[in-house]
Amino acid sequence: MSDAELTRQNILTVAADEIHQHGFKATSLSIILNRCEISKGALYHHFTSKIELGYAVFEEIYTPMFLDVWQSALSADDPVEGLCEFFTSMTEQMSCSEVVCGCPLNNLCEEMANADEGFRLRILSMQEQLNQLIVNSLERIHVDLRTGLILSQVGYFIVATLNGATTLSKSSRNKELFQQVIAELCLYIRALKVVA
Amino acid sequence: MSDAELTRQNILTVAADEIHQHGFKATSLSIILNRCEISKGALYHHFTSKIELGYAVFEEIYTPMFLDVWQSALSADDPVEGLCEFFTSMTEQMSCSEVVCGCPLNNLCEEMANADEGFRLRILSMQEQLNQLIVNSLERIHVDLRTGLILSQVGYFIVATLNGATTLSKSSRNKELFQQVIAELCLYIRALKVVA
């Protein structure tokens, strides 16, 4: 990787962390410059504006990270158990800072979907991709599932609850609340199956 | 109501609307001053700082509004049906701007719980009050409910899902997504009861 590309990646990584911690609007370019030990000229050589940097972070950092982790959870033989294990391991591995900072995509949806069309469309596309992943994996085991389920609706319900749980936990600063909601969510997910 | 108190209330109302629309940090005092047609001196006569104004909005506008609406939903003879009707009527009455702006408390939790201790504690207290309301009303009909339910967990699950649904809907700018999640949430809530 060339020096220039290294600089670019470094900016993206640091910016992703700052945006995760403080949100997009509250993220200061000068702090990114300090952390990267570069000048303003360097940043504006690689990105035309703050919002374009934000888009790049979304597309090159958040999106692949997000798809990877859901993909692997849903590719289990039994996606229902895959999801539950994924959620449970989240609560176990979750550090305190992650409880406080929440999910980057959920944060951006809250903050920017209403304020910037570019962010809104990217977030929307991400949500639809994620929902499709869930629907596809549930369809794989449709013979084990209750009849009458609207899978797309179920997918959005799961994502909504997970996001709601992270937001809710921010005020208590510990993962107890998160764990409770996740536990209830796993009950719901497992109840999607017909009783054996 | 005295003129001074009228001014104060006007500031609170306008500030509540601005914070709802743009979040706390992005809310500009000068815009509030313009909308209220008052001077900066007037505002700082009634409130010592921007953050104190934010606290006042939370306590005097958002909190009572929030408790009122949940209280009345949960005081129905059957709180399960009360909740479902409440949620369903939300989707029907919801204007486009409300879809876009989301729930004021959920927004503040996302934005400020991590950034300001005063907001965090107020939000936490609000969440606990709300959960207690739900738990109390479900306990009233515990004979109709499935055994083994952890009511506190159920309460937080409901709130988390509702909040997640509002956030999720922001990116699509319409209430279709919200309605889907709410529909699934009502299925979940009604399934709390034992089959008759």
Added chain:
DNA sequence: CTTGCAACATACCAAGCGGTCGGTTATTAT
């Protein structure tokens, strides 16, 4: 060897922010 452009650095800018302060008007108590 030199020409040229990518890859930076630095100084600067206007705008907006929350907040302060001295002054003015209106109201109320004595």
Added chain:
DNA sequence: ATAATAACCGACCGCTTGGTATGTTGCAAG
């Protein structure tokens, strides 16, 4: 009537923000 204070005004301040324009360095092709 007067004194005191509440209620309000508006100019000003320091600071930070995203963004720009000019200048410098270094590598790489011709």
